[in-house]
Structures are given as structure tokens and as C-alpha cells.
Amino acid sequence: MITVVAAIIRQDNTILLTRRKQGQWLAGYWEFPGSKLEDVETLQACLEREIHEELRLTVQAGDVVSTNIHTYDHATIRLVALETTIKEGSPVLTVHDDMAWVPVSRLLNYQLAPADIPVAQMLADR
Numbered sequence: 001m002i003t004v005v006a007a008i009i010r011q012d013n014t015i016l017l018t019r020r021k022q023g024q025w026l027a028g029y030w031e032f033p034g035s036k037l038e039d040v041e042t043l044q045a046c047l048e049r050e051i052h053e054e055l056r057l058t059v060q061a062g063d064v065v066s067t068n069i070h071t072y073d074h075a076t077i078r079l080v081a082l083e084t085t086i087k088e089g090s091p092v093l094t095v096h097d098d099m100a101w102v103p104v105s106r107l108l109n110y111q112l113a114p115a116d117i118p119v120a121q122m123l124a125d126r
């Protein structure tokens with residue numbers, strides 16, 4: 001199973017969502033930015049590196065917020081969401097085609113990657 005690490009980045013009572021661009025699998029769907037975990041690194045190190053690559057943001061990844069398993073047609077993923085704090089910078093798009101700072105209560109109004117729906121639900125219920 002593939003482990004995907006995703007960042008819950010908060011600012012002013014909103015959370016950052018990014019949209020997958022055309023030509024990618026799940027194009028047009030919104031997700032929490034992140035990436036597949038590579039073998040030899042911690043969840044936190046993976047996420048900090050990827051968020052810097054994808055969004056030019058320096059972040060500190062913290063506790064696990066949720067873990068859930070989702071089966072797509074071609075793969076099953078374990079999606080691990082981590083509470084993440086911005087240390088420096090503002091997000092710059094490099095691999096996504098849009099981003100939005102979204103109040104928790106509105107996350108489910110976005111067309112989320114299916115694996116992310118339970119995460120958004122859990123955040124909204126807290």
C-alpha cells in the first residue's frame with residue numbers, strides 16, 4: 001500500500017487546499033498538499049520537503065490529525081494528515097493549478113479527492 005502524507009496548513013481559521021492540474025490523475029480535484037512517502041524518511045521530514053518543493057513554503061509538520069485508507073481503481077492509499085505550521089513564506093503554485101484558503105466548515109463544498117472527504121468531515125466535526 002502507498003502511504004500519502006498530506007498537510008493541514010492553517011491560517012486565520014482557514015485551511016489550505018490545492019487543486020490538481022490537468023493531465024494528472026484526479027485532475028481538477030482539490031487536495032491537502034503533500035506527497036507519497038518515500039521509504040527512508042519520517043512523515044514529518046517528507047512533508048516538510050514536499051511542501052517546500054510544491055509551494056515554496058517553509059513549514060513545521062507536527063502531529064498526525066487523521067489516518068484513513070482509501071481504495072481507488074488503480075491503487076489503495078493510506079492517507080496520513082499532519083497538523084502543519086508555516087514558519088516562513090507565502091504559498092507559490094508550482095505543481096498545482098489553483099489554491100484556496102478555506103474555512104473548515106466549507107471544505108466539503110470543494111470537489112475533494114475522494115480519500116480526503118473523511119478527513120474534511122472529521123475536521124468539520126471537531
Ligand SMILES: Nc1nc2c([nH]c(=O)n2[C@@H]2O[C@H](COP(=O)(O)OP(=O)(O)OP(=O)(O)O)[C@@H](O)[C@H]2O)c(=O)[nH]1
Pocket residue numbers: 004005006024025026031032033034035036077079113114115116
Ligand atoms: N498530495 C495528496 N495526494 C492525495 C491526496 N488525496 C489523495 O487521494 N491523493 C492521491 O495520492 C497520490 C499522492 O501522490 P503524489 O501527490 O506524489 O502524486 P502525483 O500524482 O503527483 O505523483 P505520481 O505522478 O508519482 O503518481 C496521488 O495519486 C493523489 O491523487 C491529498 O490530500 N494530498
